[in-house]
Amino acid sequence: MISSSRCTHLLLLLPLMFSFFVMGFVDLVGIASNYAKADYQLTDTTANFLPSLVFFGFLLFSVPTSILMNKIGRKRTLLLSLCVTMAALLLPVFNKSFAGMLAAFSLLGIGNTLMQTSVTPLLSTVVSDDELSSALTFGQFVKAIASFLAPLIAAWGVHYNVFGMNWRILFVAYMLIAVLAVMVLSATPFSDEKPADTSGLRSTFALMRRPMVCGCFIGILCHVGIDVGINATAPRIFQEYEGLSLTHAGRITSFYFICRTVGCLLGTFFLSRVSNRRFFVLSVVCIMCGLIGFAGFRSETALYLCVALIGLGNSNVFSITLTQALQSCPEYKNEVSGLMIMGLFGGTIFPLAMSMTSDGIGSQLGAVAVMLVAAAYLLFFAFKIQGKR
Known part of the structure; x- marks a missing residue:
């Protein structure tokens, strides 16, 4: 028989896992950029600008969100993120212009930044x-379900x-789920902690002087760069090598996220x-083998x-890296969370570098080379991770 305290615990976890699912909506940018490329006849560089808009949100709003949490609370910040995400998903339904798509992806990035920083x-x-x-890893598993469903729905x-x-x-289906997430979270009470001291922008960024915080930040940059890069590049590799249609090649993205989902469960x-160190090294070796295989x-x-x-290897990099960062500064939980989420800006830096390299050499192997550089840093960083669990 389940005790009342256990039942309460599960009821509190439900809206948070719902939020993790909505968090996975951001990964629709990969397949959406491929369809937008065909609809608007865009180059690789221009198509990858759509995911870049999403991830600019992480650069600009993650640290301010950590400060916002200290003022209005974590639950209200999370509710705000869901509402912004709903607006982002609604916009492309009624405005099918390229400008409307740009605005929608920008709002999606802002909403996801608020969500990832507060949840x-x-x-x-x-x-x-x-x-x-373990709860964070399970949340990433739930997030991955939304990620691999996106190409299938499209x-x-x-x-x-x-x-x-x-x-x-795809936007309509995910918007309806976001509405349900708002309703569930609104009806759930939380004991929302408020820190005794609140940090400003300067003191928050000063934490980057700590070697582990800085190393984790770069690690997250590389992780999300590979993640978004494979999401957008893998279908194009299959089109280039196998001559598949976009719809057929888009299923590769779902397969990638299925592997990520399995990897989260294994993790x-x-x-x-x-x-953590051994598992991280094994994960990065899998990523590097997969990337080298693309070339051969x-x-x-x-x-x-x-x-x-690559999907199995990249599935637990974020959770391990975020855990290392939080454990290195337990007294600055909100601030470190904001800094690490800012590292998701790697979703802008790496796709742009990959698309420019691919356009430059006329092959998707240029994108693979950029991702190999990111994987090389992760292998270096792996030996900085604490060996204990």
Whole structure:
């Protein structure tokens, strides 16, 4: 029989896991940029500007969000993020111009920044410090479900032209889920902690002087660069090598996120039994093997294997890195959370570098080379991670 305290604990986790699912909506930018490229006849560089708009939000709003949490509370900040996300998903439904798409992706980035910065500190009020790492990993698993569903919903919309909306039916489906998440979170009470001292922008950025905080920040830059890069580049690699249609190639993105989902589940199990450092090294080796395989293999089966290795390897990099950062400065939980989420700006830096390199050499191998540089840093950073669990 489940105790009342256990039942309350699960009820508090439900809206937070719902928020993690909505958080995964940001990953629709990869497949959406590919469809937008076809709709608006864009170059690789211009198409990758759409994901860049999303991730500019992480650069500009993550640290201010950590300060906002100290003023209005974590729950209200999370509710605000869901409302902004709803607006972002609604806009492309009624405004199908390229300018409307730019505005929608910008709002999606702002909403996701508010969400990612506030949800982890709020989660820490529900679970113990010992449970936080595993709960965060499970949240990433829930997030990954939304990520791999996005290309499938878009392909379904294209195939059946649901309500005449084509691939944009994806925005409608996810908007309805966001509405439900707002309702569930609003009805759930939380004991919202408020810090005794509030930090400003200067004192928050001063934490970057600490080697572990700075190293984790760069690590998250590289992680999300690889993540968004594969999301956008893998379908183009299959198109370039195998001559697949965009709809068929878009399924590669779903396969990648399926592998990420499996990797999160495996990480939940193995991180309680294997040291963080060993698991991180194994993860990065998988990423590097997959990226090198893109350069050496041309068969569809081998390319799928490469995507699987990258998906499995990259699935737990963020959770381990964020945990390391928080453990290095436990007295500055909100501030460190804001700084680490700012590192998601790597989703802008790396795709732009990859697209320019690909356009420059006329092949997606240019994008692969940029991701290999990011993976090399992660391998270097792996040996800075504390070996204990």
